[in-house]
Amino acid sequence: MxxxxxxxxxxxxxxxxxxxxxxxxxxxxxxxxxxxxxxxxxxxxxxLFDLADFPAGPRAREIASNLEAVTGDEKDPRFAQAVLEESVELLMESPFLLTETRFGHVGVNAGIDRSNVPDNDLLLLxxxxxxxxxxxxxxxxxxxxxxxxxxxxxxxxxxxxxxxxxxxxxxxxxxxxxxxxxxxxxxxxxxxxxxxxxxxxxxxxxxxxxxxxxxxxxxxxxxxxxxxxxxxxxxxxxxxxxxxxxxxxx
Ligand code: GDP
Ligand code: MN
Ligand code: MN
Ligand code: MN
Known part of the structure; x- marks a missing residue:
């Protein structure tokens, strides 16, 4: 092979x-x-999306501020919103987001990628x-x-x-x-x-x-x-x- x-x-x-x-x-x-x-x-x-495409609801804001408290890093609630919208189940919300995507894959941040994405903030699976x-x-x-x-x-x-x-x-x-x-x-x-x-x-x-x-x-x-x-x-x-x-x- x-x-x-x-x-x-x-x-x-x-x-x-x-x-x-x-x-x-x-x-x-x-x-x-x-x-x-x-x-x-x-x-x-x-x-390809931008953070601005995901105005954060109350749940995303809660998740982001909780993550910020736990990790000490700044967390954008709009990113949490994007993860929530891509997911059918939130398995862990601290110290990172582990979710099941709509097609059945379990991964961190619903697989949303920020590397090798030239003109946008986010690349969804x-x-x-x-x-x-x-x-x-x-x-x-x-x-x-x-x-x-x-x-x-x-x-x-x-x-x-x-x-x-x-x-x-x-x-x-x-x-x-x-x-x-x-x-x-x-x-x-x-x-x-x-x-x-x-x-x-x-x-x-x-x-x-x-x-x-x-x-x-x-x-x-x-x-x-x-x-x-x-x-x-x-x-x-x-x-x-x-x-x-x-x-x-x-
Ligand atoms: P992922 O594993 O699907 O998240 O993809 P990666 O971001 O790890 O990229 C895998 C490979 O594809 C690396 O060699 C990147 O340099 C390359 N890559 C990513 N986007 C492009 C693209 O638009 N064009 C080309 N030619 N290579 C790309
Ligand atoms: Mn990836
Ligand atoms: Mn890769
Ligand atoms: Mn990547």
Missing amino acids: ELFAVPDVPEIRPGDDLAAVIRDRADLREDDVVCVASTVVSKAEGR PKRPAESAERIRAEIPADRVIVTDTCGRPFRHGQRGVALGWAGMSASRDWRGETDRDGRELGVTVESVVDELAAAANLVSGEGDDGTPVVVVRDFDWGDHDGSDKHFREIEGDFVRQALRGWEHE
């Missing part, structure tokens, strides 16, 4: 045809997996990254597309790439029912391939001024495994989220 960045991608602006940008700059093959940083998907989809992935896929020779973002994680320092949406492939490879080297049957392993490829692509795309938001994964072989499209946990099986909600156990 091989990964490479698509060269010479310009600064992406609202309304740009991202699929055309990609297919014009890479000799794509049908079984390539094209990983696209959500930053450029968002730019193309016009998800794509509204429905799976649909974004499908739209790009329909217009390029490659059959598989993943929309990625760089994200922190609990329990470990450092960020890495994750999949926000994908098209043309299953999210996970299901190893259950297969056997290990000693013939023992695997009972629980469902491998999140889209996250693993997103992390690998993120390694190539970089985080700063590299200018390489699109990474092609070539010769990735799915193998003979069942697929699953489960990615974002439902509350019933999400014990960490239940703990955050103060779930009462028997």
